[in-house]
Amino acid sequence: MTQAAQLSEILAQPARRSVSLLGATGSVGASTLDLIGRNADAFKVVALTAKTNVAELARNARRFGAQTAVIAEEGLYGELKSALAGTDVRPAAGTAALVEAAMEPADCIVAAISGAAGLAASLAAARQGRRLALANKECLVAAGDLFMSEVRRSGTELLPVDSEHSAVFQALAGESQSGIERIVLTASGGPFRTWPVEALANATPEQALRHPNWSMGDKITIDSATLMNKGLELIEAYHLFPVEPDQLDAIVHPQSIVHCLVEYRDGSVLAHLAEPDMRTPIAYALSWPRRMSTPTPRLDLVKLASLTFEAPDLKRFPALALAKAALRQGGLAPTVLNAANEIAVEAFLHRRIGFMDIARIVEKTLHRSTHCLSGRPASDLEEVMAIDAEARELARDVMAHS
Numbered sequence: 188m189t190q191a192a193q194l195s196e197i198l199a200q201p202a203r204r205s206v207s208l209l210g211a212t213g214s215v216g217a218s219t220l221d222l223i224g225r226n227a228d229a230f231k232v233v234a235l236t237a238k239t240n241v242a243e244l245a246r247n248a249r250r251f252g253a254q255t256a257v258i259a260e261e262g263l264y265g266e267l268k269s270a271l272a273g274t275d276v277r278p279a280a281g282t283a284a285l286v287e288a289a290m291e292p293a294d295c296i297v298a299a300i301s302g303a304a305g306l307a308a309s310l311a312a313a314r315q316g317r318r319l320a321l322a323n324k325e326c327l328v329a330a331g332d333l334f335m336s337e338v339r340r341s342g343t344e345l346l347p348v349d350s351e352h353s354a355v356f357q358a359l360a361g362e363s364q365s366g367i368e369r370i371v372l373t374a375s376g377g378p379f380r381t382w383p384v385e386a387l388a389n390a391t392p393e394q395a396l397r398h399p400n401w402s403m404g405d406k407i408t409i410d411s412a413t414l415m416n417k418g419l420e421l422i423e424a425y426h427l428f429p430v431e432p433d434q435l436d437a438i439v440h441p442q443s444i445v446h447c448l449v450e451y452r453d454g455s456v457l458a459h460l461a462e463p464d465m466r467t468p469i470a471y472a473l474s475w476p477r478r479m480s481t482p483t484p485r486l487d488l489v490k491l492a493s494l495t496f497e498a499p500d501l502k503r504f505p506a507l508a509l510a511k512a513a514l515r516q517g518g519l520a521p522t523v524l525n526a527a528n529e530i531a532v533e534a535f536l537h538r539r540i541g542f543m544d545i546a547r548i549v550e551k552t553l554h555r556s557t558h559c560l561s562g563r564p565a566s567d568l569e570e571v572m573a574i575d576a577e578a579r580e581l582a583r584d585v586m587a588h589s
Contacts (some may be wrong), residue, residue, distance in 0.1 A: 195355045206473070207234040207291055209308050210299035212243045214403050215322045215348065218465045219246055219297050219473070226479060234288040236300070236308070239263060245270035246377040252276075255291060257284045259304065286311045295473060301404060302529055304576050310334060312570055314578070316341040320472035322348035324419050329522040330571045331426035332564035334580055343400060345427075352427055353461030353468035354446035362451070364429040371448040372420055372438035373402050374499065375463075377412040379542075380441060385504050390542040400443040400463045409532045410506075414499060414544055418510020422521050427513060432514050437507065439497045444486065462486055505546040509553065518562040519574055520553065526578035527552035527585075534586060548589070550583045 206223065210216045216237075231249040237244035238259045245267060248256035257279045258267045264280035271278050277285070289312040291297060298309040299322040312319050314337050321327075326334045340344050345355050351372045359367070360561045371577065378397045379387055395412040396405060399585045401413070409417035414430045417437045424435055438448075443463040450456050461467045464483040501508045506528070513520040531548040542547065553559055558574050565571045 196438055197583060203231055204230060204294045204473070205231050205233050205292070206295045206297060207288060207293040207312075208232065208297045208299065209234075209236045209285065209289060209312070209320045210238075210297075210301065210322070211235040211247055211307065212237040212240040213299055213301060213467065214407075215297070215299035215465060219425075219469050220226065220251065222466055222470055222473065222479070222481065223251065228233060228471070229479070230365070232266065233293040234291050236285055236288050237512065238300070238304070239265045243312055243484065247278075248276045249274055255279060255288055257281075257288045259285055264584055282307060282490050289334070290315060291546055294318060295320055297469075297472070298326070299348070301325075301406060303329060303526065303572075306330060307568060310337060313337045313343050313345070316343055318344040318346065318472075319350050320469070322344050322469075325525055327423040327426045328419050328525045329575060330564075330565060330568065331422065331521065333566075333568065333571065346475055347423075347427055348468050348472050349420060349423070350446050350461070350463070350465065350468045351393075352447075354461075355424065355428060355449060357471070358449040358457040358459050359428065362449075366453070367428075367430060367434065367453045368450065369422060369436060369450040370428060370430055370435050371450070372417060372424065372437045373443070373447065373496075374414055374417040374437055374444050375411065375443045376439040376441055376497075376499075377414065380439065382503070384500075386429055387503065388541050388543050392538065395542060397536075399441070405536060406529070406532055409535060409545075410528070412542075413506040414504035415506035415510060415545075415549075417499075418514075419525065421510060422514045432511075436497060439499050440494065442491065442494055444491065444494055445496075460486060473528045506549065509546060509549055513559075514554065516562065517558060518564055519558040520570050522571060522574050523553055523556045523578040523581075524549060524564065525560055526575045527582040530579050530582040530586075540586060540589075544586075544589070546587050548582055551585045551589075552578060553584065555581055 232253045234255040235253045236257040255277045261281040267278045285308040289308040294313040297320045309323045328547040398586040421435045462484040470481045513524040527549040531545040
């Protein structure tokens with residue numbers, strides 16, 4: 188290679204990209220750090236955060252040379268400070284510190300804090316006008332109108348990290364909005380896809396956590412077992428892509444190879460296929476518009492031999508119908524849906540309710556919430572959090588009197 192060609196190749200390479208990771212010790216966080224570790228010449232870490240796992244947070248902060256490490260639980264600050272003694276990593280703790288971490292200068296912020304706990308930090312990240320790789324569903328489910336308004340106002344480059352939404356983003360590349368007819372997200376059907384409906388009442392948390400294809404955190408795995416996860420993803424898709432609620436649907440695809448189907452008005456259907464590994468969509472969000480190498484398994488269609496699809500059974504998966512109804516209702520209904528579901532899933536994991544009670548508690552909470560009737564979006568984050576808290580109390584009351 189000539190000297191001129193070498194110089195041209197160097198100049199064509201992107202500069203080392205700085206990354207902040209909100210939620211570094213969860214499944215998405217671990218996958219993100221795996222990719223960063225394999226591409227240390229392309230990325231550097233600015234801030235890492237975690238909920239309560241001090242040891243893992245400190246270990247990763249040391250390994251990746253983070254500038255800041257934040258633990259959400261304020262009472263764990265002393266433990267984190269001790270774990271980082273002798274390093275240049277700045278320790279911090281609490282909700283305000285999470286928001287500050289989201290505001291530190293970085294080329295890309297990966298928002299992977301699960302649940303409503305990640306709302307404030309993710310919204311702060313959306314206001315920075317930089318790249319936001321979004322893995323927090325609740326931003327778009329509980330506060331979608333508010334969140335997207337901030338994204339548009341700040342000019343933030345929003346890239347979805349969910350495998351299905353990343354797939355849609357790729358399938359829509361370069362296509363005209365007017366040509367879209369329907370977006371279909373796929374669901375594995377979870378561990379109970381073939382169970383008799385009457386047997387689901389006795390399903391245990393251990394059985395529900397045995398997802399056939401994906402390795403995820405407990406809450407999202409239970410949501411996958413109820414198909415609430417797919418309902419939440421439909422609500423997300425409504426905010427992410429230029430479609431109306433009736434242009435969104437979900438089908439069951441047990442192999443989890445096809446992640447989305449985008450149907451166009453000329454009858455064409457574009458599908459995105461990949462092995463079920465979260466590192467694929469995370470890598471796309473980190474490196475877009477380029478693609479980076481990943482260690483993910485390569486797809487072998489000959490070995491697979493066949494791919495199957497089926498309509499979701501709404502008797503087995505009533506949570507999906509509830510999420511679709513909340514999407515159509517709009518306004519604050521998805522906020523209430525999300526809050527009630529978090530409470531119900533937590534109760535199931537602690538064996539206080541049965542598996543089929545999850546959807547029943549969410550449904551009763553929606554019916555009893557006056558906020559679901561207004562049809563208006565929340566005006567600010569404070570209102571979202573107030574309604575979220577109120578819906579949680581209502582869900583607890585529903586459980587107590589069921």
